[in-house]
Amino acid sequence: MNSALSPEHSQLASDARRFAVTHFVNTEYYDLHEKFPEDIWRSAGEEGLLGSFIQKKYGGRELGYLAHTLIMEEFWRVDPGIGNILLSVFGAELLQQFGSEEQKAFWLPLLAKGKAISCCAITEPDAGSDIFNVSTLATKLENGWSLTGSKQFITNANRADLILIFAVTDQSPGAKTKAFSFFLSDRGGSGLSAQKMSGKMGIRASDTAEIRFTDRFLPGENLLGDLPGNGFAQAMSLFNINRLFACGQGVGIAQGSLDLLLQYLRENPSHASSQIIQYRVAEMATSIEASRQLYLWAGYNLDRNNADPGLIAMAKLFAGETGVRVVREAVKLAGPKAAAGGHPLSRFYRDAKIVEIYEGAKDLEKLTIARQVLTAR
Incomplete structure (x- = not known):
């Protein structure tokens, strides 16, 4: 499925990764002080990373919802708390779909450029x-x-x-x-x-x-x-979109946790030679890639006006569970220091659970999936 990404999507993901690695510094400070990273948010707007799904005539890139999810994955891979600066445009999805021209022309350019939240x-x-x-x-x-x-x-x-x-x-x-x-x-x-x-x-x-x-x-x-x-129908449309974004969060935090574990294993090669640890690494990598492919397919369809609520719910359920499971395994395998306050994996462990809760708790996703499976012909 990765090969189906457009060159613009692939470049955008690379740009997002580079931005996060460069700008997401002092991450422990923002977490400890519960401080919104306003300067980083403004920089992301200047780089065009906030409005990837917003139409070009309103200052965005018009690359679709999958593009925003790809950025979300790369941001959460580096730091989930700071990565949520992408939620500074939460609601722009509704506004772009259902708002008046006057409403869209006023608000969307400000949101896309990091000049309003x-x-x-x-x-x-x-x-x-x-x-x-x-x-x-x-x-x-x-x-x-x-x-x-x-x-x-x-x-x-x-x-x-x-x-x-x-x-x-x-x-x-x-x-x-x-x-x-x-x-x-x-x-x-x-x-x-x-x-x-x-x-x-x-x-x-x-x-x-x-x-x-x-x-x-x-x-x-x-x-x-x-x-x-019309609010209920509008909300259902919004949930399909934002559950996809949550998939990027789950996959991102899982990939970031695996990155940190691999760094630990490179620094401790004797641990990396253990077959038990290799089994766990293989399981983690497989779950991450399976979750990624599932959300890529769901996003591909969503961007083509073929939203599949059941598929999106599957992707969100699996991504949330993958995030929690991979972080938990990474903490176990990386040793006592990983559980200490101040270690990125300790922070990731606290951050991961939310993906199973918001934008529809995991059991709600299961109900959506079950209804679609049971009524399929």
Whole structure:
């Protein structure tokens, strides 16, 4: 499948690898202090690494979602926390697909160039993988909407310039999938507050926050799309895309862990001669390559408007499990120092688990896969 990558994709992956190796320095500092790497984010925007899927007319490279996933893999291979600077464009996928020309022309160039940050506010205290439990309410007014509710575990909510908010717009019992809509909001005005979460287990260089809306007024034109009630369909499209991005995270952290283990074995050749260690290395390398090939195929189809939710769920499930398993094995094989605070593998161990949780917990991926398999003809 690697041979099916375009020369632009291959070059982009090489550029991303070179950028990460060069710029992702002082990684322990960003993790220890839970500090967003703003300078690195801005540099990535200047290098054109943030907007690979954004259309050229809006300042991006227009190389598709697979391109963004390839960059994600290379960034997470070097450092997952800093690598999440790519989530500074989270929500641009929705905006590009469903936004008005005015909305896209204003926001997408800023996001692509690292001059603005977006976030997508879906998850709530009582609504994680099951978005039907979302309770943030958008009430229709004569000249707009009033939003009240709260969101949690929202990446970059404390620093986002643009917030895409998933809310209930129809409370009638029969509304079902037509009950929800997305809205665009900037940070200005009253009725919005955000609080950064501290003390996370992993990806600590990536900000996560709680956000609250209290009678937050939004003009009618801030609705995403022409009519209310399309939020569920829009969210399903977003999940397909961002689950692919998560595959790059899982494969990236696995490959980075194997890289660190191989470095250790080169420095300790007597350990590398052990057949048991060679068995484990072979298993790790095989899982990584299988995960990579699975997401490449899923991304290839997604970029050709042939999204396969079951295939994407398989890729995300396998990549997440591979990331956790390979990091765990690498820590075991690299000796006690690898488990010590400050060692990259120790940090990777804490970072890996999130891939099995966000963008749909792993059991939700299994349900998606099972439904597709059981209904196949």
